[in-house]
Amino acid sequence: MDIGQPDPLAARDPLIADYVLDGTVKGIPPTAKLRLADAGAQGWNLLRGDLPMPAAVLRTDIMRRNSAWMMRFVKSQGLEICPHGKTTMAPQLWNLQLADGAWGITVAHVQQLEVALRFGVKRVIMANQPIGKLAADACIAALETCDLHVLADSEAVVAGLAEAARRAPPKRPLKVLIEVGPMGGRTGARTTEQALATARAVAAAPGLVVAGVEAFEGVLSEPAAVDAFLDGLVATARAIAAESLFGTEEVLLTAGGTAFFDRIGPRFASAELGRPVTRVLRSGCYLTHDSAGYEDQYRRMRKEAALDFPDWDLQPAMEIWAAVQSRPEPKLAILTLGKRDISYDSALPVPRFWFRPGAMDAPQPLAFHSVRGLNDQHGYCVGPENTPLQVGDLVCFGIGHPCLTFDKWQVILLADADYTVTGAIRTFF
Numbered sequence: 154m155d156i157g158q159p160d161p162l163a164a165r166d167p168l169i170a171d172y173v174l175d176g177t178v179k180g181i182p183p184t185a186k187l188r189l190a191d192a193g194a195q196g197w198n199l200l201r202g203d204l205p206m207p208a209a210v211l212r213t214d215i216m217r218r219n220s221a222w223m224m225r226f227v228k229s230q231g232l233e234i235c236p237h238g239k240t241t242m243a244p245q246l247w248n249l250q251l252a253d254g255a256w257g258i259t260v261a262h263v264q265q266l267e268v269a270l271r272f273g274v275k276r277v278i279m280a281n282q283p284i285g286k287l288a289a290d291a292c293i294a295a296l297e298t299c300d301l302h303v304l305a306d307s308e309a310v311v312a313g314l315a316e317a318a319r320r321a322p323p324k325r326p327l328k329v330l331i332e333v334g335p336m337g338g339r340t341g342a343r344t345t346e347q348a349l350a351t352a353r354a355v356a357a358a359p360g361l362v363v364a365g366v367e368a369f370e371g372v373l374s375e376p377a378a379v380d381a382f383l384d385g386l387v388a389t390a391r392a393i394a395a396e397s398l399f400g401t402e403e404v405l406l407t408a409g410g411t412a413f414f415d416r417i418g419p420r421f422a423s424a425e426l427g428r429p430v431t432r433v434l435r436s437g438c439y440l441t442h443d444s445a446g447y448e449d450q451y452r453r454m455r456k457e458a459a460l461d462f463p464d465w466d467l468q469p470a471m472e473i474w475a476a477v478q479s480r481p482e483p484k485l486a487i488l489t490l491g492k493r494d495i496s497y498d499s500a501l502p503v504p505r506f507w508f509r510p511g512a513m514d515a516p517q518p519l520a521f522h523s524v525r526g527l528n529d530q531h532g533y534c535v536g537p538e539n540t541p542l543q544v545g546d547l548v549c550f551g552i553g554h555p556c557l558t559f560d561k562w563q564v565i566l567l568a569d570a571d572y573t574v575t576g577a578i579r580t581f582f
Contacts, residue, residue: 161248162213162567162576164190166272169245169579178564179494180208192566192577199474199547199572202510206476206547207490209558210568213575215470216246216440220253222463223439228254229461230418230434235259235278235407237437240556243565244272245578246440257300259435263291268581269299276300278407280367280435282310282332282340289317293360296323302405304367306332306342311354311361318360328364329355330405333389335382338372348389352398363398365405365431366390371412376457379413383420394426407433411447414439415454437556441471444551445500469551471558471565473502475532477546486542488532490550494561497527500553504534508547516549524550 164170170190176183182205187195197203199210227234233256238247242265247258257276260266269277277299283292292314295301305311314327331352334341342348348366355363368386370379390406393399404426409417414436421432438447451467454460475490495502501524506516522536532550536542552558559565560582567576 158252161252162245162578164245164576164579166244168271172564172579174564174577179562180204180564180566189564189577189579193575195574197566197574199568199574200508200510200516204566204574206474207494208474209494209562209565210472210474210572210574211441211565211578212470212472212570213567214570215468217249218465219440219442219467219470220249222465222467223436224254225463226461227418227434231422231432232418233431233433235276235433235435236440237261237280237435238269238274239265240437241440241559242268242581243559243578244268244581247272247274250440256431256433259437263288266291266295266301270295274299278302278330278367278433278435280304280369282306283314284310285313286317289313290320292327293317293321293323296325296327300328302328302330302364304332304340305329305351305355306334306340307347307351308354311351311358314361315354315358318358323360326360326362326400328401328405329361330365330367330407331355331363331389331393332367333386334368335370335373335378339369341368342389345389345392349392349396349398352393353396356398356400362400363393364401365399365407366393367405368408369410370408370416371410373413376413376416376453379416380420383408383416387420387424390424390426394428399426399428403429403431405431405433407435409434409436411436411438412450415458415460418460438554439467441555442467442469443471443553443555444469444503444505445553447553469505471552471555472505473550473552473558474547475550477542477544477548480542480544483538484535484540486534486536486540486548488534488548489530490532491527491530493529495527495550496552496554496557496561498554498557501525501527502532502550502552504548505551506549507542508549509543510545510547519548
């Protein structure tokens, strides 16, 4: 953040700033009653016991470094980034990404689109198929205030968008990205001919324009399969260009979850389509990173990919803290967090640090411990016979798949390296 510039994480919009924090909001002290904008002025400190457990915090020092890391990486690859807003659904975090140079914000459906519009996002990719009159009409209406791209993988989807454009002819065309998908995957045309038929339908529809080609490669599991799939995307784009179906001055090529973002730049670099090409990565989870699957993929990238990576690492910025509430068996500690508090779809939480209030100056690494299961509100942490954990100790957990932890919290506190609360963000799931 430049000195003298407004902090992008600050709660300035009244819909966020005036949100009331009290004991009915998870993670907020029971006696508190204040505006969200004033959370950073309370002097709360997690390690001092000022927050109820479980507590979710975002380490702002780490998160800012992660954001800067990705911006440096994409620029070195000739890419732009339009991060998935659905990861966080937190406009304050989108502000950080945009302030650092993100090209736009990606959403998945019309509610997320409306959040983006409400908070002034000017360039949006809706990385999903708008299905039904309501969704199609919302996309046409969004053109009044933002530059919107949507997806289509069939003539049936195009027909719905074309009907919306006939009902309310837009002042500028709705930009449609032809979506391609791998066999066995989710949405997306499976053949070049299907993609071409979709592109022809868009090109023939008043109010619509073929603006590029899109894919999501995260359903694949191996880098070689990802490379082959992305090569196929580029070939499809060439076929669309050969029929002069693109209707925008620049063609957009976009792909990218967080697991394989190292593959996008090298595969898209070869795309020559007879007009300027904007190559867009859509990874979203890099901002907080994680301690499980994305961390494993990141280590694979650093080991295998001959790319110009920044000289520092992505690190986990989201932490869920819980208290040990029971030690019923020699190797078992029961903690105050469960499925209502932390993601468990791709990996169970990872114990990272522990802290004993009143007896330790700072958290210490917690090795040789793991989570064997979760109930709604309880976590089962197992360790060696000589585990140091006692009732009242605090344990910091890393997450897997940030998306499904964010959506469990209405408010997440921002904290510095000493775990003093510096602010709060509101989510809009």
